[in-house]
Amino acid sequence: MRLDKPVPVKWIADFIGAGIAGNTDASATGINEIHKVEKGDIVFVDHPKYYDTCINSAATVIIINKKTEYPDGKTLLIVSDPFEAYLKLVNHFRPFNPSSKNISDSASIGKNTVIMPNAFIGNNVIIGDDCIIHPNVTILDHCVIGNNVIIQAGTVIGSDAFYYNKKTNRDIHYKKMNSCGRAVIEDFVEIGANCTIDRGVSGDTVIGAGTKIDNLVHIGHDTEVGKNCLFAGQVGIAGATKIEDNVILWGQVGVSKTLTIGKGATVYAQSGVKDSIDGGKVYFGSPVEDAREKMKELVWIKRIPQLWEKVMGKKAES
Amino acid sequence: MRLDKPVPVKWIADFIGAGIAGNTDASATGINEIHKVEKGDIVFVDHPKYYDTCINSAATVIIINKKTEYPDGKTLLIVSDPFEAYLKLVNHFRPFNPSSKNISDSASIGKNTVIMPNAFIGNNVIIGDDCIIHPNVTILDHCVIGNNVIIQAGTVIGSDAFYYNKKTNRDIHYKKMNSCGRAVIEDFVEIGANCTIDRGVSGDTVIGAGTKIDNLVHIGHDTEVGKNCLFAGQVGIAGATKIEDNVILWGQVGVSKTLTIGKGATVYAQSGVKDSIDGGKVYFGSPVEDAREKMKELVWIKRIPQLWEKVMGKKAES
């Protein structure tokens, strides 16, 4: 998330009770988790395994649980529990102030846009022109909807990320990573009924212009979907994944987290994508393979009994 | 969709700016897309590949982008973009006039029917007697619900078809085919929570009497489901498919478009039906096969290592 104005690191150190090292005159302009970090950002790290990645990322301010080496110009804020410090900042700069109205006074609705009964439009939501928001849709705080967007009934935009820190040594087993990001729906997107599009943890979940999504589709936090994609019913896409332009996912396809599906790829129904796949090809299977290869395998399996009889000299019982 | 009264083809030609050939005294009584066409209907065709099918269908009026041969008595309306002409007619005869009330004044609700809070009932919806419509259900314009129907919370009836015309040579990649059809739910149907049942593009999506549907089920546009079917949770059925009576689909089954599942077929959980299958049998797999054959295949796969050792004289590394 972007901060409304730059925040001096000294103020932050004081607010979270941190020791400070490095550049004490810097200011932070955003808060992000490590997958989405930009210059000016605050990030946090609490495991030595990720120290290097965080300290050498674009981030300007690193909240860390141990003083360690760092490049010139960076600021280290040292606290015993960086995750809690990060949550404190998120809750300060983007507090949860639930709207008590169906359409928040701070929401902005474009011209010719129709908001149907029982839709909920949260704080600071921006909706463009010529949209149709059907009944019982929920658009949560800070989300952005472009022009000419249609959202069918019952769909939820901007639900929290499914993102937890495991705390094995505590009563609370999984600690929620509060979502402060947004869901951004670009122009001419259509989203079916009873879909769910989570907000980013700290960045944006994006549905690219012209993409069409059928019913009961789930799209996870921080996932970026390109332009003119087609997702059929009950597709599920996990978090922080990148779907390039013109990708077609048929019904009930599942896509795992933090991977890339290349431009123009087509994935047949019920397939499972667990690693990145190249664009321009057709895939099938769980896990996916080249669709034609996968179809051949199904034929080969049917030949095993014939092979068995030839080799063993008799039929197997089955 | 049926037109409220017959519309003279001369009026239509004038309205859409079409040249006219053939019977200039005919009147149209309905508008349909080619899968659902009846006598009296207007259809459109914009690709020479489908000219014959459309001109020789039951349709009375054909909107077409080139003058061509036609049988006696038919009317051809010639325009440069038949798809746009068709949309213009649909939008004229079934305009989108969103209700601003939870329950539209033009909706008809039968006796002893309970409509719970936050349900939305659109224009011209007809609901029979002794129904329960649970909270946060959405029933969109023109849909028809029989008697003794129960619709669990959050379900959407009559969302738009997932149906687009590809326009590769334009800024708009996919052009929406406006849905003017209905969803028709017959007597004694029960539909679970957070399901989605799309309306027909121009015809009806039908759920036959006595059919019971579990939660999070998706049923596509123009699909016709027979009587006394059982669909378990998270089943997904694409558009324009025919499910005959007494079909049982277990959880997470996916069914592709424009196929037929025969009477009394049972499909085991997570299977994928991509082509028509006969009634009275049991199926499993993605794509489905006879369930018993599929189970045997799973056993045969486990025998490959034994076969390998016999043939190759040694175990394979794995």
Added chain:
Amino acid sequence: MRLDKPVPVKWIADFIGAGIAGNTDASATGINEIHKVEKGDIVFVDHPKYYDTCINSAATVIIINKKTEYPDGKTLLIVSDPFEAYLKLVNHFRPFNPSSKNISDSASIGKNTVIMPNAFIGNNVIIGDDCIIHPNVTILDHCVIGNNVIIQAGTVIGSDAFYYNKKTNRDIHYKKMNSCGRAVIEDFVEIGANCTIDRGVSGDTVIGAGTKIDNLVHIGHDTEVGKNCLFAGQVGIAGATKIEDNVILWGQVGVSKTLTIGKGATVYAQSGVKDSIDGGKVYFGSPVEDAREKMKELVWIKRIPQLWEKVMGKKAES
């Protein structure tokens, strides 16, 4: 379900028009179906195949369609249609009295709990402290929500069980088994957007403390989920199943009814669990196997062509 106070069996016999045998002085303290029966309960049985199980269960009162042998102290209530008698009792002791308000006057909401717009909270619902109930959530009658629970938008808690009696000799093919149980959500549970959690038929569906559930997840009636489980998006779990503590189900996993998943099991995405599986292991496939074994099978399948060439002396056409 528990009855508010003990009900004498003589009153019950009179109310349902039953003959009475055995202990005529007993009182019933609850109503249950056979999977959930406790001492003091009324159960029903209408098929000789299940007579023994019901009569020798913990139940105190058995509604049955034929006089048969029974242990000392039990009460038999003999009627021609035990199922109808059972429904009559359920409808008497837990009638459907739909609330006409968004938040029923009989609901109890804890301190610091936020109920957002368009949420529906039914009769006798109990919600603890420090919860967030997002917009368009539906929580139906008698359900219980603990403390520090977050329910994302559009989710339905307490929808009816998908549970029918087949009546082949009647006009009504499937007869609804009315749900009188509850859904009980324990402390620190988080439930994603557009999920569905059915109530128990007569007992409780339970989500154990600390469990986190992603979007579009379906959990069936009477299923008991342990503590600190993680269910990813679009998981579906059928009825009367037991998921022990710390189970992880990845996206789109399906779980069948009346089975047990042992403590700490992990099931990979898109897998199907059709029988009970042990805890502490990792599973994959539909149906599931040990994940490593399943992965090896996928490699073995790719070796069939090589085996074919060796045995047959030539490549197969494919």
